[in-house]
Amino acid sequence: MNDIILTASNLKKTFPIHGGIFYRKIARVNALNGVSFSLKRGRTLGVVGESGCGKSTLGKTLLRLYEPDSGGAVFEGRDVFSLKPDALLKLRQDMQMIFQDPYASLNPRMTVGSIIGEPLNIHRIGTREDRKKKVEAILAIVGMRKEALSRYPHEFSGGQRQRIGIARALALRPKLIIADEPVSALDVSIQSQIINLMIELQREFGITYIFIAHNLAVVEYVSDEVAVMYLGHIVEIAEKRALFNRPSHPYTLSLLSAIPVPEPDLKNSRERIILKGDVPSPIHPPSGCPFHPRCFKATEECRHAMPVLDDVAGDGALHKVACFNR
């Protein structure tokens, strides 16, 4: 079961920034700065990191919704970035994305039934009747009533819209699902329901997930491995237990210390690592280690040289970190 379904190597992606009265290109946002990882079939890679660090861009690039500046990705032996349109269509049948902003990703002029059924239609799966049944079944799975099928996305609450997006991604039973904040708009009960469902589908059909989220308790529960991103870099990647029990990168440490705890009595007694300094800019990234301006362990070396992702000695499991002073 441990074969590799997807490898990404040294992915780079920048976006132009415009300004001035002529709206000229004046700079570039470095969204991905050389991201590499490999993903085992039937497992879940959790991706966490600072807002704006390139998580959604990573997902969209892997699906080729964005073309990367450089780097490669291989999905089941197929070179993602050189696929012809029809092969790309096939790829998107195997690889689906649950988008972060459900409102922006659902067509407002389509009913919920046709939104969920659309991928089935595009890929001509089953007869009309089959598809209709399938859509109904999947809607029930995400905890919504049948009456919803003939209504439009704007008529639903945020969490209901998110579930419509999840239902659409699940409809095709893809091999890999890139889930970008799939449960952030859901109450904890439905959140658990969706996570239980995703894990069940994984057990049954061997679906692989890239699970992007900010809720670390959720990431801890669903993931096998976790990647921590900062400013377009993976700064730490590890088998889940290794990461949560022995976090090594200073950014990971500060992240773990900032998790809100559901115990009001503890709110004043917790110790937090407060990051100093300004959030760095992806337009003018700092020299050396991208984290050094805010790092509480930074030394002279960090200002000039870039640490590479390296194995943490003595940790049996997968555990790599990019830091000089771990």
Place this chain on the structure above:
Amino acid sequence: MTIMQQQEPAIPNSHSAECNAIKHEGFHVWRHAPDSTRADTVQKLIPKREEKHCLVLQVRNLKVEFTIEGRRLTAVSGTSFDVKAGRTTGLVGESGCGKSASAFAVMRLIPTPPGEITGGEILFKGRDLLKIPIEEMRLVRGKEIAMIFQEPMTALNPVYTIEHQMAEVYRLHCKYPMDEIRERSVKMLERVGIPEPQGRLKDYPHQLSGGQRQRVMIAMALSLSPCLLIADEPTTALDVTIQAQILELMCRLKEEGGMATVLITHDLGVVAETCDDVVVMYAGEILETASVYEIFKHPLHPYTKGLMDCIPRMGRTREGPLSTIEGMVPDLFNPPQGCRFADRCFKCQALCRQTEPELKTVVGSDKRQVACWFPLE
């Protein structure tokens, strides 16, 4: 927990001293009323520490309905709750239970049609917002009551730059020259942690990450130092370190300026850390209200208990599935006759299905309310 006094004075409109922030250097400088002739009344209203909690918002029997293909869906069915100055009220509950609809109603932004506020009062500093002309409401919005919307893309206009949209907030309410508006916008974006804000002003919303969009909206909401902030899932797209930073910012505004906040969120960790009072909603109704300490330590409603049991906690192994509350919310087109939670409740008895329990003050408590025939002990 602070004990609230029996009679809380609603703030009369003309004496909004406590909530009145002085716009100066962004929104973080707050002072009490500048007008010395009002000093006396102001003194009475600027209370000693624990008397400070005067009511800013009182929602009374609010009812919101949507008409879809000739059928009526009751999104909010007669809810009442209070929000006090200098306090944060958390609004939690099942997805689709009417939290955003309540917030939109306070802003009078329910899309009509299909929606309509069909009953109730929304008293803001004692004045019913449902009765004032819409032009006046436009002036209240943004300046006195600001809202952070759940999905940034619903609030940000995709065809205008960030700069244009931020400037609009100022243009509507104050007469600053262009470069001052620009300066203030940049400062606000800095305060919510957007790196190199100057470089971002010319961006369109789709060029920002989910969390950056959310922060732009937070910056817009806070830019005029509102005295009531309605924050609908303000931090869902933010990582925990920036989330902590934003929550702290909101906390500071609350403590320094007496801003009242309604915080809608599914993250009960955030509720525990930032809210003073909690209102639990389900299927358009309020099931329980209590202080944040009581609600976590000792939930009374079976639904609240179920919710607490579902909180994902750190350090869990994947031995069994996560706990959920079995079943589905009732059909809001045809709400059941009895308790709306009955179908999913482990305490349900015949009475529950016949008669709907009312939200009642719990005997022996100060302010706690619960709507259940058989609350937990």
